[in-house]
Amino acid sequence: MEVELYVYDLSQGLARQSFLGVHIDAVYHTALVFGGIEYFFGAGIQQTYPGATHHGRPMEIIPLGKTDLPMEVILEYLDSLKQIYTMESYDLFTHNCNNFTNDFAMFMLGKGIPDRITSLPQTVLNTPFGQLLKPQLDNAMRGITQAPVAPAAIPPQQRQSNASNGVSSSYPPPKETNASQRNGVSATSGFPTGQVHYATTLKKLDMLLDSARSSCAVIFFTSATCPPCKLVYPAYDELAAEAGAKAVLIKVDLSEAYEISSKYQVRATPTFMSFLKGKKENEWVGASEGQLRGNVRMLIQMAHPPHPHTNLRLRTFQRHHKAYLYTKIPPLEKLIAKIGPGGSDPAVTAVKDFICTRQVSGASDAPLPDLPAVMTFVLNSAEYMPPDSLFPVIDLLRCALVDQRVSGYLAAEKSHHTIRKLLSKPTSLDPDCPYSLRIVTLQLACNLFSSPLLAHQLLENADLSTPLLQLVTSSLLDTTHAPVRVAAASLAFNMAATNHKRRLDGEEELLTEAVQVELMAGLLEALEREEE
Numbered sequence: 001m002e003v004e005l006y007v008y009d010l011s012q013g014l015a016r017q018s019f020l021g022v023h024i025d026a027v028y029h030t031a032l033v034f035g036g037i038e039y040f041f042g043a044g045i046q047q048t049y050p051g052a053t054h055h056g057r058p059m060e061i062i063p064l065g066k067t068d069l070p071m072e073v074i075l076e077y078l079d080s081l082k083q084i085y086t087m088e089s090y091d092l093f094t095h096n097c098n099n100f101t102n103d104f105a106m107f108m109l110g111k112g113i114p115d116r117i118t119s120l121p122q123t124v125l126n127t128p129f130g131q132l133l134k135p136q137l138d139n140a141m142r143g144i145t146q147a148p149v150a151p152a153a154i155p156p157q158q159r160q161s162n163a164s165n166g167v168s169s170s171y172p173p174p175k176e177t178n179a180s181q182r183n184g185v186s187a188t189s190g191f192p193t194g195q196v197h198y199a200t201t202l203k204k205l206d207m208l209l210d211s212a213r214s215s216c217a218v219i220f221f222t223s224a225t226c227p228p229c230k231l232v233y234p235a236y237d238e239l240a241a242e243a244g245a246k247a248v249l250i251k252v253d254l255s256e257a258y259e260i261s262s263k264y265q266v267r268a269t270p271t272f273m274s275f276l277k278g279k280k281e282n283e284w285v286g287a288s289e290g291q292l293r294g295n296v297r298m299l300i301q302m303a304h305p306p307h308p309h310t311n312l313r314l315r316t317f318q319r320h321h322k323a324y325l326y327t328k329i330p331p332l333e334k335l336i337a338k339i340g341p342g343g344s345d346p347a348v349t350a351v352k353d354f355i356c357t358r359q360v361s362g363a364s365d366a367p368l369p370d371l372p373a374v375m376t377f378v379l380n381s382a383e384y385m386p387p388d389s390l391f392p393v394i395d396l397l398r399c400a401l402v403d404q405r406v407s408g409y410l411a412a413e414k415s416h417h418t419i420r421k422l423l424s425k426p427t428s429l430d431p432d433c434p435y436s437l438r439i440v441t442l443q444l445a446c447n448l449f450s451s452p453l454l455a456h457q458l459l460e461n462a463d464l465s466t467p468l469l470q471l472v473t474s475s476l477l478d479t480t481h482a483p484v485r486v487a488a489a490s491l492a493f494n495m496a497a498t499n500h501k502r503r504l505d506g507e508e509e510l511l512t513e514a515v516q517v518e519l520m521a522g523l524l525e526a527l528e529r530e531e532e
Contacts, residue, residue, distance in 0.1 A: 041100035089364035216303035228287035323449035407451035442487035459510035
């Protein structure tokens with residue numbers, strides 16, 4: 001999917017007549033365009049048809065490159081940015097549309113937008129007049145930068161209300177459904193989910209039933225001359241929407257489907273037949289809405305039994321749990337001094353400035369550093385630095401990973417090379433892994449869970465889950481260092497909490513039963529050793 005940068009001039013050419021003492025080509029406003037939608041930051045994160053905002057036509061369109069990320073991954077990351085790019089946090093100089101497009105482009109493409117655009121606010125502030133007029137300029141531009149999008153410019157599917165920032169959104173909340181339900185099409189059969197299917201031929205009916213061979217299906221036999229049948233049509237439609245991808249609900253009009261009528265020998269309408277795992281489960285006659293709802297919901301529960309934990313009336317098992325993050329910031333100057341000559345690398349300086357700004361002023365005032373350069377430095381350090389000297393590099397990245405934008409960037413990294421390298425480092429050095437390296441790697445692994453997007457990948461991608469499991473199980477059994485066992489237990493908690501959230505949301509679990517057993521065995525053995 002091609003990604004373009006739309007560049008606008010908010011001053012409409014007046015910036016070239018600047019009295020600030022420096023040459024300015026334009027007051028840049030930028031937006032990312034892909035998939036036929038323009039995304040920008042003003043009154044929160046806003047979306048529109050390309051070029052349809054009140055800014056008019058862009059002064060420049062810059063092709064940024066191509067992304068291979070799935071749209072659902074991109075939109076889930078965009079959803080996480082809404083917590084940082086809110087309407088209230090907008091600032092013309094320190095937290096603007098160009099910061100947003102830079103962060104978003106870095107996630108999608110591994111590179112930001114041109115430096116001449118992102119550096120302009122600082123160029124203005126470096127002038128005496130710029131500092132003096134900053135409040136007035138910011139207030140004067142609010143009406144332009146945060147103007148609402150005209151309803152006609154918003155694509156119809158984008159008009160769903162977004163409670164978190166009060167703007168339109170084109171995507172459903174990630175927690176509501178699994179991937180197949182979000183797409184509205186079954187990943188296995190290709191049939192739409194969440195709606196009633198109509199079968200007029202035996203071949204179509206057999207295809208629908210076959211698509212439910214691993215779950216369940218219901219056939220509603222009706223006819224055009226059956227008034228009682230029409231009484232339960234709305235309930236049947238509601239049940240189909242409620243079931244989503246968990247069941248296939250079919251409607252057969254016997255006055256049209258003679259072949260089906262002959263095979264199933266239905267004597268009266270309405271008649272319902274239910275199928276579980278490919279075999280007939282039940283049959284009943286009558287237009288009782290209560291009986292219909294009860295039977296269909298029971299069938300779905302039989303096909304998709306809830307995890308035993310959900311039946312335990314314990315508050316701990318009935319709610320989502322936040323990941324445990326290691327957020328404490330050490331004295332950064334001392335930490336960087338331990339890196340040695342590499343501490344003067346521009347990537348290190350950029351990360352330090354990002355962490356300090358975020359700590360003092362908050363995430364909205366902390367623009368991202370050049371993350372590709374940062375990860376290149378981290379990978380080179382992991383490859384060539386002695387293990388005893390590597391821990392300050394890992395700890396510096398651990399501090400940055402508290403921000404979802406950083407962990408989200410790693411979620412989009414091709415082959416997840418950085419994470420795999422870091423997670424596997426301690427176990428590759430066993431039994432001689434330095435204590436300092438193991439403890440900061442465990443804490444870094446915990447902070448990877450700051451992004452739900454990356455948390456899911458850590459558990460469902462075998463290239464990540466394998467070294468992660470090896471790290472946590474080996475560290476739980478460390479008999480020498482109690483802090484290592486504590487950090488390992490925190491990481492095990494994050495893994496279990498992420499998996500439990502999926503379970504509560506009715507989605508497929510990310511951890512296989514074998515992995516859960518191995519994780520539990522490690523925890524139980526660690527507890528036994530604690531008691532000893």
